[in-house]
Amino acid sequence: MTKDAPRRITVLRTGDPVPSVVARRGQFADLIAQAVGDAWPHDWATVDVRTDAPLPDLDGSNAFVITGSSSSVTERAPWMLRTEEWIRQARAREKKVLGICFGHQLIGQALGGLVAKNPRGREIGKVKVTRLEKDPIFGDAEESFFVYATHVDSVVTLPEGARVLATTDLEPIAAFAVGPFIRAVQYHPEIDEDVLRAYVEARREVIRSEDLDPDDIVRKIDSAPHNSAALRGFVRQIVLHP
Numbered sequence: 283m284t285k286d287a288p289r290r291i292t293v294l295r296t297g298d299p300v301p302s303v304v305a306r307r308g309q310f311a312d313l314i315a316q317a318v319g320d321a322w323p324h325d326w327a328t329v330d331v332r333t334d335a336p337l338p339d340l341d342g343s344n345a346f347v348i349t350g351s352s353s354s355v356t357e358r359a360p361w362m363l364r365t366e367e368w369i370r371q372a373r374a375r376e377k378k379v380l381g382i383c384f385g386h387q388l389i390g391q392a393l394g395g396l397v398a399k400n401p402r403g404r405e406i407g408k409v410k411v412t413r414l415e416k417d418p419i420f421g422d423a424e425e426s427f428f429v430y431a432t433h434v435d436s437v438v439t440l441p442e443g444a445r446v447l448a449t450t451d452l453e454p455i456a457a458f459a460v461g462p463f464i465r466a467v468q469y470h471p472e473i474d475e476d477v478l479r480a481y482v483e484a485r486r487e488v489i490r491s492e493d494l495d496p497d498d499i500v501r502k503i504d505s506a507p508h509n510s511a512a513l514r515g516f517v518r519q520i521v522l523h524p
Contacts, residue, residue, distance in 0.1 A: 289324035291521065292343040294331050294365065296384050297351025300484040303477050310349040313472040314382075317510040321517045332361045337368045345378035345521040347513075348385025350470060354435055355387045355397040366392035378463045380419075380516045383433050386458075386466035390437035393444070393460060400436040402452040404492055406482060407431065407499040408506055411448045411456055411469065418519030419447075419457070419465050421511040428506040429469040430478045432485070436468065457512070463520060471512040475503050 293311040298304055307313060311328045329338050338346060348365075355362060369392035372379050381389040387397045412426045420427075437455045440446060447457040447465075457467045470478075482489065482499050489496045 290327055290343045291322060291324070291345050291347060291517070292327045292329060292338045294338065294346060294348045294385070295328050296331055296349050296365070296388070297353055299477065300481055302480045302484065306480075307477060310382075310472060313477065314347055314349070314513060317472045317474075317513045318517055319514070321514045322521070331365045331368075337365065340368075340372055340375050340377055345380070345517070346372065347516075348379065348381045348388060350383035350385065350433075353384065355384065355391050356399075356435065362388065369393065373460065373464060376461070376463055378516075378521050379465075380513070381464075381466035382472060383431075383468060383470055384435075386468050387435055387437055389460070389464065389466045390439075390441055390444075390455075390458070393441035395437050395441040395444070396439035397435055398438045399434055400438075400452065404434050404489070404494065405431045405450065405452040405468075406433075406485065406489065406494075407478070408503050409450045409452070409469070411450055413448050414446055417447050417457075417459060417465075417515075418523075419467070419512045419515035421508070421515045421519075423508040423511050427508040427511075429471070429509045430473050430475075430503075430506060431469040432478070432481045433468060437466075465512070465516055465520070467512045469509070469512075471510045473509075475505065478503055 391397045409431045444458045444460045450456045486496045
């Protein structure tokens, strides 16, 4: 971006929260902006990449965030392939990109990794993350901290040259980095306790069908102070870094 260009983070919308969350709290872009807070006092924009709208101009924003989605990267839908090509261009141009959940998986697949259904099963609820190395996106979080997760697919093969940043009991690649500017997290740093409970309620029957206890999952949902650190750390330490 030129010196005089507007300061903007563009959200690539790949899906929508569950309906009860949309009705009460808004779309993923709203949740992301709320979680970032005053770390980014500038403009936000959103592009729904599932439509025929042009993909974001790589020179038109300071950084990009790719949202979660109920879709699966394994579907290989045309809009996913188009967005994966955009991701490859973003990497080649050294743009700053953060992928969340589905976005994490899309980055992994686009850059040469592989996404598949997690053989360890669904990860949903409040989960403990263990850092494997220090990274700006973790801020002042301890080596282990709690986050909010809900996903079935995983990055099962890491792109060449990528670094695993964190793991959970069910997720060997809970976060990864590609070079200095691309980060991806399998969990949801944009959501809070209220949103996570809504997800468990929306998935209650499928959770039961997988021999998990939704009531137990809900009981264990409480504060996770470092859950949103990845978003704020990305903005403060990568997007705003000179």
